[in-house]
Amino acid sequence: MDLIADHISHRFGALDVLDDVSFTVRAGEIVAIVGPSGCGKSTLLSILGGLLRPSSGAAELRGAPPAGSLNPLTFVFQDFALLPWNTVEENVAFPLLHTALSAGERRAVIDDALRRTGLTDFRAAYPKQLSGGMRQRVGIARALAVRPAILLMDEPLSALDSQTRELLMEDFVGLLADGAMGAVYVTHNLEEAVRLADRVVVLSRRPGRIREIVTIPMTRAERGAADARAPMAALQGELWSLIRKEAIDAEREVQHA
Amino acid sequence: MLDRSPQQTEDQSAEAPRPVAFRGAGFTPGGSRSAGWIALALVITVWQLAGSAGWVNALFLPAPSAIVVAIYKLAMSGALWQHLSWSIMRIGTGWIIGTVAGVIVGFAIGLSTMARGVGITFISALFPIPKIALLPLLILWLGIGEEPKIATIALGVFFSTAISVYSGVDAVPRNLIRMAQSFNVPFHAIVRRVIWPGALPSVLAGFRITSSVALLLVVSAEMIGAQYGIGAFVLQAGNLMQTDQLLAGVVILSLFGLVVGKLINLLETRLLHWR
Numbered sequence: 033m034d035l036i037a038d039h040i041s042h043r044f045g046a047l048d049v050l051d052d053v054s055f056t057v058r059a060g061e062i063v064a065i066v067g068p069s070g071c072g073k074s075t076l077l078s079i080l081g082g083l084l085r086p087s088s089g090a091a092e093l094r095g096a097p098p099a100g101s102l103n104p105l106t107f108v109f110q111d112f113a114l115l116p117w118n119t120v121e122e123n124v125a126f127p128l129l130h131t132a133l134s135a136g137e138r139r140a141v142i143d144d145a146l147r148r149t150g151l152t153d154f155r156a157a158y159p160k161q162l163s164g165g166m167r168q169r170v171g172i173a174r175a176l177a178v179r180p181a182i183l184l185m186d187e188p189l190s191a192l193d194s195q196t197r198e199l200l201m202e203d204f205v206g207l208l209a210d211g212a213m214g215a216v217y218v219t220h221n222l223e224e225a226v227r228l229a230d231r232v233v234v235l236s237r238r239p240g241r242i243r244e245i246v247t248i249p250m251t252r253a254e255r256g257a258a259d260a261r262a263p264m265a266a267l268q269g270e271l272w273s274l275i276r277k278e279a280i281d282a283e284r285e286v287q288h289a
Numbered sequence: 290m291l292d293r294s295p296q297q298t299e300d301q302s303a304e305a306p307r308p309v310a311f312r313g314a315g316f317t318p319g320g321s322r323s324a325g326w327i328a329l330a331l332v333i334t335v336w337q338l339a340g341s342a343g344w345v346n347a348l349f350l351p352a353p354s355a356i357v358v359a360i361y362k363l364a365m366s367g368a369l370w371q372h373l374s375w376s377i378m379r380i381g382t383g384w385i386i387g388t389v390a391g392v393i394v395g396f397a398i399g400l401s402t403m404a405r406g407v408g409i410t411f412i413s414a415l416f417p418i419p420k421i422a423l424l425p426l427l428i429l430w431l432g433i434g435e436e437p438k439i440a441t442i443a444l445g446v447f448f449s450t451a452i453s454v455y456s457g458v459d460a461v462p463r464n465l466i467r468m469a470q471s472f473n474v475p476f477h478a479i480v481r482r483v484i485w486p487g488a489l490p491s492v493l494a495g496f497r498i499t500s501s502v503a504l505l506l507v508v509s510a511e512m513i514g515a516q517y518g519i520g521a522f523v524l525q526a527g528n529l530m531q532t533d534q535l536l537a538g539v540v541i542l543s544l545f546g547l548v549v550g551k552l553i554n555l556l557e558t559r560l561l562h563w564r
Contacts, residue, residue, distance in 0.1 A: 083467055103472055113468035117486045117563040127472035158563050178472065
């Protein structure tokens with residue numbers, strides 16, 4: 033199943049946020065969206081996931097979702113969006129309660145999602161008892177439980193400290209390794225983009241336009257190797273050179289507002 | 290640089306070090322239960338002494354012991370239960386009617402644009418009216434029985450409840466609703482599993498207010514026209530200058546309020562343990 037951004041533009045009142053953004057996320061592909069703050073990255077993701085109606089253009093799907101997918105487009109949120117009154121297990125079960133799954137199937141799915149995210153021992157804990165990293169793992173387990181075709185990840189690591197980010201990035205690489213799921217990964221962190229993405233969509237500052245789409249010319253397995261540091265740093269530098277001036281302008285703009 | 294011992298750079302000056310002045314004191318009051326109880330006991334002791342020693346006229350301020358005796362006699366004669374049961378019946382019925390209506394209207398205002406436009410206008414207009422002022426009108430409409438008293442309480446409870454419920458619904462984090470929508474969770478399930486628990490803290494805080502509103506209104510209504518009820522009892526005692534009885538009624542009202550407050554505490558710890 034492909035996800036297509038088809039000439040998407042969006043404005044909030046008098047503010048132009050996105051301007052004619054088009055690209056395609058092919059089945060199993062990981063596309064990162066980077067750009068200076070306020071460039072409409074998260075807005076674009078909301079539009080792609082059907083949570084926001086664009087002012088013009090459309091988000092489209094092509095091809096059938098994989099068999100058994102309960103929610104082909106599934107979000108992972110920056111602030112985790114866990115229900116604080118529910119335990120880890122109940123949070124993971126939440127999107128399954130209104131599906132056609134039997135109780136037995138549901139339990140199996142939940143157990144599997146908890147196991148894949150290392151949460152089995154924390155199933156009875158409440159979100160407030162967990163560290164930020166564990167909370168985001170619950171968000172990921174909840175997403176895995178509905179067997180998505182494409183994960184829509186909205187700065188999933190931004191609320192976490194750098195060590196936890198590193199650990200979760202390793203989890204992401206592992207979870208996405210088999211190519212069964214694609215992802216749109218919104219981030220302001222170029223290192224994350226280079227580490228995870230097949231292609232990086234670079235947006236300009238507001239109103240966000242596609243500045244460039246950069247293909248990362250290494251497999252994800254290669255990027256894990258020790259000798260990959262230099263070429264990855266070079267890629268990061270390339271992306272930064274695309275964004276730097278825009279980021280400076282964007283920052284000044286935000287300070288005026 | 291990393292291999293240099295950290296001691297090497299320290300204590301090179303001949304001057305004696307002086308401590309950094311501490312300036313972080315205060316602004317962290319701790320709760321001391323015993324201090325409160327001791328103060329209460331002290332006040333009651335002084336009051337009792339003043340009464341026993343004849344410093345104050347027992348007609349104007351009966352001693353605590355006299356109030357205890359009055360409560361005991363009221364309990365023994367059965368009059369206490371009679372008055373209390375009437376008051377509790379009125380409060381209970383009025384509170385439940387007002388709360389159910391308030392929760393329904395509050396949710397409607399919180400969830401529907403149309404209900405919000407209409408509802409907030411009416412609530413803003415009617416909420417500031419002291420509901421006891423409507424009692425005479427309600428008596429004309431509903432007769433002189435229990436209905437107007439219960440209706441007064443229900444009205445008072447309704448407005449506060451509706452306001453606390455819709456503020457609670459408004460305060461549910463939008464990101465949780467978006468999350469539920471992103472998983473295609475149906476509307477009714479979002480209301481039940483996201484909005485209701487999210488609004489619950491505010492709803493329970495509203496209960497605290499409405500329970501005291503109900504107590505205030507039951508006493509007022511009973512003072513205006515009732516044979517039985519704690520309010521009627523306190524008024525009669527005042528008319529007969531039976532100040533020990535009067536204060537016995539006041540103490541019972543205070544205890545009633547305390548018990549209700551404790552029940553709400555219990556409800557909060559049961560339902561909001563996740564906070």
